[in-house]
Amino acid sequence: MTETAIFKDSEADRRFRGKWFANRLVIYGVLLLWAFICLFPIYWTATTSFKMAPNVMKGNLIPWVDFQPAWLGWRSLGLSPDTIGAESTVRDEFMKRFTNSLIVALTSSALAVMMGSLAAYGLSRFRYKFAWMKNDDISFFFLSQLILPPVVLALPFLVLYKELALLDTRIGLILLYTLSVLPIVIWIMKDQFSSIPTELEEAAMVDGLGVWGAFLTIILPIALPGMVAAFILSLVLTWNEYFFAALLTSTHAATLPVMVASQTGSQGISWWSMAALSFAAILPLIIIGVTLERFIIKGMAAGAVK
Incomplete structure (x- = not known):
């Protein structure tokens, strides 16, 4: 096998691996985007239960970055750490x-x-x-x-x-x-x-x-x-x-x-x-x-x- 044939084979392999990697990247990117869309309502619900009223109205999303978490929602149910042991x-x-x-x-x-x-x-x-x-x-x-x-x-x-x-x-x-x-x-x-x-x-x-x-x-x-x-x-x-x-x-x-x-x-x-x-x-x-x-x-x- 000549050096030209070896070079063509290696070039074809690189192209194939590049296409395979690009296809995988697109597939996993779409799956990650869909997972984010599906899980975001659960994330929003969980974080909102730890927000104060101003944080809810401003639409803050990231705990300890946009807002300081509090137990306001869970305290209203008697399920916060400071109320779980009391009558509710x-x-x-x-x-x-x-x-x-x-x-x-x-x-x-x-x-x-x-x-x-x-x-x-x-x-x-x-x-x-x-x-x-x-x-x-x-x-x-x-x-x-x-x-x-x-x-x-x-x-x-x-x-x-x-x-x-x-x-x-x-x-x-x-x-x-x-x-x-x-x-x-x-x-x-x-x-x-x-x-x-x-x-x-x-x-x-x-x-x-x-x-x-x-x-x-x-x-x-x-x-x-x-x-x-x-x-x-x-x-x-x-x-x-x-x-x-x-x-x-x-x-x-x-x-x-x-x-x-x-x-x-x-x-x-x-x-x-x-x-x-x-x-x-x-x-x-x-x-x-x-x-x-x-x-x-x-x-x-x-x-x-x-």
Whole structure:
């Protein structure tokens, strides 16, 4: 090989590495920009909870540079270092609302995932006919329930819950939230089950398993990533729901979004208190999302092995 050929090869390699590096730089630059856009509201909420009123109005953003952090927002909730050990009516109310949101969101999401997975599995594996409706029509019927705006259902649910003595109860919210996110779970899980080959179940049944045995031991582990994704989406929707929580609850079963909205008064918006409440409300979702991300990866690996 001549020196000219070696020089051309090295020049081509340098050009290829330069293009590869430029492409990577653009991709990571776009990802960093998108990460900044997504995380900035959380950063703004967290920093606002430590601002005084003038800092909020001036739009100061960087702690210890633009403003000196204070515990004003957390002190209004009784959660600052100097008030955490003292009696606080506001903190007790916050803990009650937080407990209500946690119980209602977790229970309704778990129920929706369990029932929605069973319904989606049936629609993906069996053939049904109800009057003129077949499987695709039934699936669309479930999904069409999301078309109705919540305000249309306000009066019927208010009258129904009053007759059933479910107003201002956790059970009432759990039933309503389960019903509201069930179509989304069915939609997600139906696609998940449809992507799993039926030969796996047939092989399991040849080995002596029944329909339930094949579903629990073979299909369920493979569909775990979809179930976790459906659970996270249901949890976010039920945790942040405000309209029905404000309409159907008053004292005992009120949730955190109702308390956050109550920070708007005749004297204006208490931005520091609202920011502290909002950050305390989204923190559990962040923790649950990061924790369950590991289970998504494990579920995908388990599905690949099986």
